[in-house]
Amino acid sequence: MDAPRVVMVELDHSDPPGRLRDWLVAAGLEVVVCDVAGGESLPAPGGYAGLVVLGGKMGAGDDAEYPFLADVRQLLRDVVRDEVPTLAICLGAQLLAAAHGGRVVVNPEGPEIGAQLVAKRAAAATDPLFGAMPITPDVMQWHYDTVASLPPGAIHLASSPVCENQAFRVGRLAWAVQFHIETTPEMVAEWARADAPNLPELDLDLVVSRAAAAHDDIAEVWAPFAQAFAAVVGDPSAVAPPRGVATATAAPVTDPAAIRAALAAEAGAARGTDALPSPLPMPTRRPPGD
Known part of the structure; x- marks a missing residue:
């Protein structure tokens, strides 16, 4: 029996498939x-x-410079309609949202850069991919834009104090994550080098070193997530329609202050320390792109 085939759409050579x-x-x-x-x-x-669908430096609406983006949005409409298992990452997530009536804007809170944590929403508890994950999984962030409004009917799965819509589900079989799970330390180091003129507020050497230190923690969470996605690809009929609260009323797991406390407690317990390292300041400038 042939293995199920997955197509990975590479939108930008700066964000290859990596370890995903x-x-x-x-x-x-x-x-x-x-x-x-x-x-x-x-x-x-x-x-x-x-x-x-992977990420890239362009914005979700930069069709004039990247005409293929309109075709990618149409592809994302088609796969949701046809119930093809789909995972959209960073720019891919923004394109999925835009394709289904969501709104993508420059994040008014500024970009998220480097190794961070996100918090699961209540609806994630019954999700076939997110249900078994820790409440505050490690992720890699590198984005300037954000999904300000989810598509109608989307299920909100994860958030952070800086970016509300970190993960969501559209239809029965399409998942989106604003953050990165596919990165290698070398990819992050190259992003830092290329983005240095746009991020003067950050110590990018520190960003890169923390990213390298976090990659094993990210793999511990997201390799099983990839396995779960592969299982859905192998047998999509086993996945029930999403059960969740409407996106307009879905309650977060915690408020922002409690999220930060939970992040520190969970990370400290995992690493045998009492707290997270001091957080990196978030810059406010944004160049063209995601």
């Missing part, structure tokens, strides 16, 4: 990379069992 590809292959999937950034056409309908 390795996790999906280890979980039994055949992974094909569609290099849209290099001029390849998007996959034809029906030729794959799952879809992953």
Whole structure:
């Protein structure tokens, strides 16, 4: 029996499939990379069992400079309609939101950069991918824009004090995460080098060193998540329609102050310390892109 095929759409060579590809292959999937950034056409309908849309430096509405973005948004409408298991990451998440009536803006709180934690929302408890995860999973952040309004009917799965819509689900089989799970330390170091002129407020050497230290913690959480996604690709019929509170009324797991306390307690317990390292300040400038 052939392995289920997943297409990973690479929108920008600065954000390749990274270790997410390795996790999906280890979980039994055949992974094909569609290099849209290099001029390849998007996959034809029906030729794959799952879809992953990666991130990039452009914005979700930068069609004038990147005309293929309109085609990616249409692809994301098609896969939700056809119930193809889909995972959208960072810019991919913003494109999924925009394709289904959400709103993407420059984050008024400023960008999120580096190793961070997010908090699960109440609706995540019954989600087939997020349900088994810790309440405050480690993630890698590198974005300037944010999904300000979720698509109608989307299920809100995770948030942070700086970015409310960190993860969400559209329809039965499409998941989106604003953060990155696919990164390697080398990818983050290259992002820091390329973005240095836009982030003068940050000690990027510290960002890179903390990112490198966090990558094992990120893998501990997100490799099993990739396995769970692979299981959905292998048998999408086993996934029930989402059960959650309407996005307008979904209550967060905690308020922002309690989130910070929970982050410190959980991270401290995991690392054998009493608290997190001092947080990195969040810069306020934003160049073109996500």
